[in-house]
């Protein structure tokens with residue numbers, strides 16, 4: 604009995620050690636992006652600070668990795684959030700989106716933040732400082748809505764919305 608348990612233990616340790624070798628590539632751009640949202644729209648400093656602190660880890664080309672990202676499979680799960688988060692919204696590539704997409708993304712940002720869907724709850728369990736205060740939420744929502752108004756003022760509505 605003892606021998607079986609020991610064998611199982613060794614197999615588990617072996618598997619744990621082997622998976623450490625499979626490391627996802629890190630989301631660490633070497634140069635600042637020329638397509639950051641701030642190149643498309645005015646982003647006041649306080650808004651930028653909130654976005655960077657609470658959203659950029661999953662929605663930009665640069666993630667601040669905690670030490671445990673080095674431990675697999677935790678690193679794999681973080682990688683997954685970054686890949687999926689960037690797919691939906693990447694603040695570092697924002698000015699490359701078509702105007703219509705930018706317009707929709709701003710609306711989604713307002714909705715996600717207002718409904719407290721973002722930042723992801725699993726992220727907030729560890730990054731408690733990324734939790735938005737109701738004041739910060741109001742600021743982000745007001746800013747996103749104001750940016751939509753700005754876009755409407757600058758661009759013909761046909762380029763922003765399908766009729």
Ligand code: HEC
Pocket residue numbers: 654657658659660661662683684685687688691692708711712715716721722723726
């Ligand atoms: C831990 C990673 C993580 C953080 C931090 C995070 N997000 Fe997300 N976000 C995701 C993932 C993953 C998705 C795609 C899956 C989903 O919608 O749940 C997503 C989706 C979105 C979407 C797209 C929704 C849609 O309908 O396509 C928006 C907008 C968004 N996030 C905004 C934000 C904002 C704003 C913040 C900061 C206040 C933020 N997110 C913080 C991971 C994150």
